[in-house]
Amino acid sequence: MNTLQTSTPARLCYLHLASKDPQRQIDFYQRMMDMQGQPQADGHWLLRGPNRAMLLSPAEHSGLLAAAYDLACPEKLAMLYRRLRERNCTTEDISSPLLAPGAFAIRDPQGRQTIFGVSQAHTHATPPGMPGRLQHVVFQTTELEAIIEFYVNTVGFTVSDSVVDQQSGLLMVCFLRSDDEHHSLAFFRGSKNEWDHHCYETNEWNDIRDWGDRFAKERISIFFGPGRHGPGDNLFFMVVDADRNRLEFSAELQITEASDPPGTWPQEEHTLNSWGRAWIRT
Incomplete structure (x- = not known):
């Protein structure tokens, strides 16, 4: 059986978090994690650091909304998409400022959302900061x-x-x-x-x-x-x-x-x- 490792390697590239107090979270990740924050038109925040990134959304609860994996190239992403569809896995098109067009999401049996796409990190200058x-x-x-x-x-x-x-x-x-x-x-x-x-x-x-x-x-x-x-x-x-x-x-x-x-x-x-x-x- 083809696996992610052998045919479509995927690496975690960002998290989408919800927060009841987004400004306090933004301050934490900017101060402690060397991540630069940018407000988005839809009210979300985009935070980037060296080899780490996050979307942060104001919400009535705090926690993780989704984890996103980078497939490195559109061909590998398309291969994974076809394989998931062949296995009757429901997919949903996703638009993300951190991923190139063509990204999609799936949900596991308990509702956790996982996003797959091609990272656009290379299109932005790498912010300075401690390695992590x-x-x-x-x-x-x-x-x-x-x-x-x-x-x-x-x-x-x-x-x-x-x-x-x-x-x-x-x-x-x-x-x-x-x-x-x-x-x-x-x-x-x-x-x-x-x-x-x-x-x-x-x-x-x-x-x-x-x-x-x-x-x-x-x-x-x-x-x-x-x-x-x-x-x-x-x-x-x-x-x-x-x-x-x-x-x-x-x-x-x-x-x-x-x-x-x-x-x-x-x-x-x-x-x-x-x-x-x-x-x-x-």
Whole structure:
């Protein structure tokens, strides 16, 4: 079966967020994430930084509205579109200031929206700032098996690693890749259906230090980490933004070959943080 990784590699390129207090969020991402804000005619805000971008919409709730993936060229995007239609996946045309014409969106069985398109980042000057490429997005779900079935067998993601409860044998976490990086999407089994966090991949461990120092100067405390994940083998820490959305900073994420078999890990603290205590979702 053709997968995203083998035939239509896709890389996370921006998030579309809703906010009850958009100005506070804009201030946070401009100040802390080196993202330059531009108001749009429709009332939304466009935020750009070095290898990271965001659309922000005023709303009566805060959270993630959509995650957008870049297919790099129109030919790959068209190939993915045809494959999704052949698999009876409903698509919706999308217009985005961050994507070239031809972008489209799909929704998973629980209503999460994923956008696929060709990024127009190359048409704009790269803003200066600290390194941190938008790299992955993670959710909690009450229907883990059905969601993984959709993203693997309909969309074409590949399972990189699974975390399993050793007593029950129940799948607890699944890490999915869309190119050669270990994961660009992941799902935790939880009691809610909600956005869990998003992640920025830095260049090296010293970047993790520098991001930590930046948040420390603003009295924004790390709530998870620093540490090293088992699945993905990456260094990390987590903080929250102005709306209490969780941000992860990562380095040295594992590169995974298309032929590599999925790994299986036990559900325990050492799996989620081999350096110490972990945040276990419930």
